Amino acid sequence: MKEPFMNQTPDPLNGLRVAVTVDDQFQWTGIPFPEGHGPKSVSRAMIEAFANHRVPEVYAFNSTAPTEDDPGALSILDDWCAAGHHVGNHTHQHISLNWLDVDTYLSDVDKSEEILRPWIERAPSRYFRYAFAMDGDTREKTRGVQTHLTRTGYLSSPVTLWFYDAQFAVAYQRALALGDREAQQWLEDALVQTAVDQTRRQAAAAARAIGRSPDHILLVHGTTVAGATLDRILAELARLGVEYITSEEAMRDPANAVGSPRTTRQFRNSSQKWAEFAGVALDDVPPAILAEVEEVAKIDGQSWNEVLGGATAEWAKRIPFTPMPSDFH
Numbered sequence: 225m226k227e228p229f230m231n232q233t234p235d236p237l238n239g240l241r242v243a244v245t246v247d248d249q250f251q252w253t254g255i256p257f258p259e260g261h262g263p264k265s266v267s268r269a270m271i272e273a274f275a276n277h278r279v280p281e282v283y284a285f286n287s288t289a290p291t292e293d294d295p296g297a298l299s300i301l302d303d304w305c306a307a308g309h310h311v312g313n314h315t316h317q318h319i320s321l322n323w324l325d326v327d328t329y330l331s332d333v334d335k336s337e338e339i340l341r342p343w344i345e346r347a348p349s350r351y352f353r354y355a356f357a358m359d360g361d362t363r364e365k366t367r368g369v370q371t372h373l374t375r376t377g378y379l380s381s382p383v384t385l386w387f388y389d390a391q392f393a394v395a396y397q398r399a400l401a402l403g404d405r406e407a408q409q410w411l412e413d414a415l416v417q418t419a420v421d422q423t424r425r426q427a428a429a430a431a432r433a434i435g436r437s438p439d440h441i442l443l444v445h446g447t448t449v450a451g452a453t454l455d456r457i458l459a460e461l462a463r464l465g466v467e468y469i470t471s472e473e474a475m476r477d478p479a480n481a482v483g484s485p486r487t488t489r490q491f492r493n494s495s496q497k498w499a500e501f502a503g504v505a506l507d508d509v510p511p512a513i514l515a516e517v518e519e520v521a522k523i524d525g526q527s528w529n530e531v532l533g534g535a536t537a538e539w540a541k542r543i544p545f546t547p548m549p550s551d552f553h
């Protein structure tokens with residue numbers, strides 16, 4: 225039986241304006257791509273998906289440390305820009321600002337600029353994205369970094385929507401290593417559903433917290449599983465009424481240009497920070513399905529927490545800091 229019309233609430237996805245961005249096309253130091261996959265194959269799949277769904281001018285925010293061992297990987301940025309997409313700055317080593325002093329963090333920002341300058345110069349805007357979207361555990365640190373960004377002409381590009389694809393990526397790498405096709409298919413299907421569901425929940429919470437529905441900036445990681453599913457995710461979001469816009473359009477919204485009013489050391493996107501600031505409940509973010517994802521294609525020592533922990537320990541050998549796993553809770 226059809227529900228009476230009066231009980232139907234509009235889907236928050238209908239008419240939602242979303243700029244898409246891609247992070248970490250070279251993955252991270254200590255988390256290489258699965259065998260047979262790499263930045264080139266994933267970036268090609270994504271360029272095709274963006275063309276299929278008319279997603280304009282996607283900014284890529286890549287930590288550049290993984291290209292130290294493979295400078296040739298940078299050539300994917302030529303194809304990326306030739307397809308009409310752009311490149312921003314995302315630090316060299318991808319260490320949270322929580323774990324570093326401002327000067328060390330800024331020298332890591334500048335180091336990445338030196339590597340990416342030829343591509344950053346071609347972009348219509350100079351955008352910077354904080355590693356892990358962590359923009360300072362104290363206001364003083366945020367101000368310190370912001371002062372440098374202003375001096376060097378960068379605007380911070382916040383993430384307002386994400387769907388935990390990096391956690392799926394680790395499970396997908398396990399499934400690929402085991403040759404477990406059933407697990408791969410389950411993860412792909414689950415990621416598509418999770419992407420739609422998380423976008424809907426986070427957009428609804430942001431609208432309630434801010435008092436209007438702002439333009440959004442969605443994050444997708446340049447991982448193998450995201451490359452395999454992005455076409456489906458974009459199709460499903462478009463079917464439900466999402467309109468794809470440029471980052472420049474999204475940045476005209478004060479919600480993005482100014483950022484959220486909440487300072488925290490926890491792993492939160494802007495919509496989550498706004499929800500916490502305004503006391504708006506945000507159920508199932510992060511989603512309960514991540515516990516199931518961890519149970520798929522299990523390999524000893526290769527859970528999301530163990531893989532991320534191993535990677536941050538690698539980074540700490542290059543720039544001394546103490547990783548704080550609790551920041552991800």
Ligand SMILES: [Zn+2]
Pocket residue numbers: 247248287314318355356
């Ligand atoms: Zn990142």
